[in-house]
Amino acid sequence: MIRNLLTKVMLGALLIPLANVAAMAQAATTSATTTQVAADPGGNQGGPEAVWYDGKGSVWIANQFHNSVSQISTSNGALAATYTVGAGPVALASDGKSLWIANLRDNTVVKLNTANGNISATFSVPGGPGGMAWDGSNMWVTCRENNTVVKLTSAGIVATTVTVGRRPLGIAYDSATATVWVANNLSDTVTKLAASDGATLGTFATGRGPFGVLAAFGSIFVSNFFDGTLTRLSPDGLTTSSILVGDGAAGMTADTANVWVANNGVNTVTKLNASTGAVSRFPTGRGPFGVVLDGTGAFWTSNFSSGTVSTSKSAATLISPVATN
Numbered sequence: 410m411i412r413n414l415l416t417k418v419m420l421g422a423l424l425i426p427l428a429n430v431a432a433m434a435q436a437a438t439t440s441a442t443t444t445q446v447a448a449d450p451g452g453n454q455g456g457p458e459a460v461w462y463d464g465k466g467s468v469w470i471a472n473q474f475h476n477s478v479s480q481i482s483t484s485n486g487a488l489a490a491t492y493t494v495g496a497g498p499v500a501l502a503s504d505g506k507s508l509w510i511a512n513l514r515d516n517t518v519v520k521l522n523t524a525n526g527n528i529s530a531t532f533s534v535p536g537g538p539g540g541m542a543w544d545g546s547n548m549w550v551t552c553r554e555n556n557t558v559v560k561l562t563s564a565g566i567v568a569t570t571v572t573v574g575r576r577p578l579g580i581a582y583d584s585a586t587a588t589v590w591v592a593n594n595l596s597d598t599v600t601k602l603a604a605s606d607g608a609t610l611g612t613f614a615t616g617r618g619p620f621g622v623l624a625a626f627g628s629i630f631v632s633n634f635f636d637g638t639l640t641r642l643s644p645d646g647l648t649t650s651s652i653l654v655g656d657g658a659a660g661m662t663a664d665t666a667n668v669w670v671a672n673n674g675v676n677t678v679t680k681l682n683a684s685t686g687a688v689s690r691f692p693t694g695r696g697p698f699g700v701v702l703d704g705t706g707a708f709w710t711s712n713f714s715s716g717t718v719s720t721s722k723s724a725a726t727l728i729s730p731v732a733t734n
Contacts, residue, residue, distance in 0.1 A: 443719040445694050445712075446486030446727050457711040457718060459660070460699035461501040461508065463523055468701060468709045469508060470718060471498040478510060478521065481718060483703040486727035492526035494519055502541035502548065504563060509548055511538040518550060518561065532565035540580040540622075542589060544604045549589050551577035558591055558600075560607055569607035573600040579632070583624035586644050590629050592619035599631055601646060613646035621670075625663040626683040632658035632670055639670060639681065652686065654679040660699035664706070671697040671710055678708055693719040 456473035463469060467489060470479045476496050480489040495512025502509045507520040507529060518538055520530045536552030538559075543549075547568060548561045553576045560569035574593025581590050582604065589602040597617055601610040616633030619640075623630040628649065629642040637656040641649045655672030662669050663683075670679045673696050680689045696714025703709060707722040720727070 443693055443721050444724040444727050445717045445719050455716045456713055458499050458698045458713055459501045460701050460709055460711040462701040462703050469501055470711050471501050473497050473499050490526055500539050500541050502543055504543050509541055511541055511550060513537050530565055534559055540578050542580045542582040544582045549580055551580050551591060553577055571602060571607040574598050579621035581622040581624045590622045592622045592631055594618055611646050615640045620659050621661045623661040630668055632661055634658055662701050664702055669700050669708060671700040673698055678710060691721060
């Protein structure tokens, strides 16, 4: 039910029945618990969606319906700050200096100084900007309403605009091959682009409703929202495996051995060993979309439906719940 509601809100697509994926994912969930360190006091309407770890002791949350980003300390879960950004922030990415935020509803991308919360630049990106990926020099942005990907220079100048599949959402840069991979949510494909000039190098089949993309372990991983699977592709686009992870497979991250996936429909995070295929699942708040690791091995999720942030960090280290937005 939660995943179906969020599908209407986030994807605007027809609902596609799943064949017991949710029940299978729940059955495999471990008995470990998470601590919900942040709750939205405003009727759970903040819509925390994207999450990013800055490497300096804070996780950052994009609050889609409150037009803000929140900074939370990973040491104790305290809310450090909340900053107003554009309308409908849905994605976060860094260029190593600034935090870039994609604002879906006002068609902008902003750069924020994480030291003081000041917005240093605002760029117009028509077409519903969403997923972002930094290639070392440029920021690539998916535009879900006009089926394009835009390559922005560090100064926000549009260097390239490329037409891809229907409703592009997730995007990732693969430094090993200097390519950009785009998840086309309503085409059930991923598009491979040359980072140098945006040339299309191939389009490859995935599972149903590809949402996120991750380049890791010499492979391209695609989370498929509608069938709860993870498609693993070789760099030339060949499918090497398809793994059941959980209904509403969404945001992803990786550590040195595992891929982590937020399962929006069953309120879990899946940990997949990239070498053995072993799977573990951990409970979260309702409707997780994003997941990051904080450098200590603890995961943090942005829980869209419950308006919370969950972490696997020991409850003994955390303070009482605080507002994210």
